[in-house]
Amino acid sequence: GDSVTQMEGPVTLSEEAFLTINCTYTATGYPSLFWYVQYPGEGLQLLLKATKADDKGSNKGFEATYRKETTSFHLEKGSVQVSDSAVYFCALIPSNTGNQFYFGTGTSLTVIP
Amino acid sequence: NAGVTQTPKFQVLKTGQSMTLQCAQDMNHNSMYWYRQDPGMGLRLIYYSASEGTTDKGEVPNGYNVSRLNKREFSLRLESAAPSQTSVYFCASSKRLGQLALHFGNGTRLTVT
Numbered sequence: 001g002d003s004v005t006q007m008e009g010p011v012t013l014s015e016e017a018f019l020t021i022n023c024t025y026t027a028t029g030y031p032s033l034f035w036y037v038q039y040p041g042e043g044l045q046l047l048l049k050a051t052k053a054d055d056k057g058s059n060k061g062f063e064a065t066y067r068k069e070t071t072s073f074h075l076e077k078g079s080v081q082v083s084d085s086a087v088y089f090c091a092l093i094p095s096n097t098g099n100q101f102y103f104g105t106g107t108s109l110t111v112i113p
Numbered sequence: 114n115a116g117v118t119q120t121p122k123f124q125v126l127k128t129g130q131s132m133t134l135q136c137a138q139d140m141n142h143n144s145m146y147w148y149r150q151d152p153g154m155g156l157r158l159i160y161y162s163a164s165e166g167t168t169d170k171g172e173v174p175n176g177y178n179v180s181r182l183n184k185r186e187f188s189l190r191l192e193s194a195a196p197s198q199t200s201v202y203f204c205a206s207s208k209r210l211g212q213l214a215l216h217f218g219n220g221t222r223l224t225v226t
Contacts, residue, residue: 004155036215041219042219042220043117043203043205043217043218043219043220044156044203044205044215044217045217046214046215049214089155089156093211100158100161100171100172101156101158101215103155103156103157104155105153105154105155106155
């Protein structure tokens with residue numbers, strides 16, 4: 001079935017470090033792919049999305065590229081800030097049904113000054 | 114600009130007790146969802162409502178019931194709470210089913226003893 005696998009956390013980085021959070025997916029066809037972010041005590045918020053192969057989603061300095069050949073959608077940021085400390089979720093919507101999100105288990109990021 | 118509002122924020126129940134989690138959205142969205150979030154499991158869909166008057170089971174519906182009261186409100190009921198239902202519950206909405214962005218409430222932390 002459809003699923004998302006993302007790297008285990010927690011991840012701890014120093015401010016201004018480079019961030020990569022890996023995400024791979026299993027799905028038939030061409031799903032839409034997403035990264036959501038959850039700040040402490042809040043619900044999830046959409047961070048970025050990509051709807052077809054080779055699309056790059058970007059927002060707030062974060063980027064992710066939809067790679068069909070490697071079934072991946074890795075999240076990157078060149079220079080993290082303390083305010084980026086949060087839990088990050090990779091997710092997909094299958095192309096065939098399109099009515100249910102599948103979420104990864106989440107990766108906790110802590111950025112220290 | 115409230116978005117999705119959930120009540121209560123916290124709740125403690127004894128095994129066998131019942132309760133209803135409330136959710137309301139003010140974005141005129143057609144579709145609404147209930148998820149649960151558990152450590153190491155990510156978010157799992159309990160029930161969803163594609164539009165007013167319809168509800169459907171998600172991935173983990175057992176032990177829950179839902180009511181789409183009107184376009185704004187979507188409640189989740191636990192008839193006889195069990196410790197396995199200890200979790201954080203999130204309500205979400207979208208303009209329509211399969212819409213590419215979910216808008217989440219801030220969650221209800223439920224503990225069943």
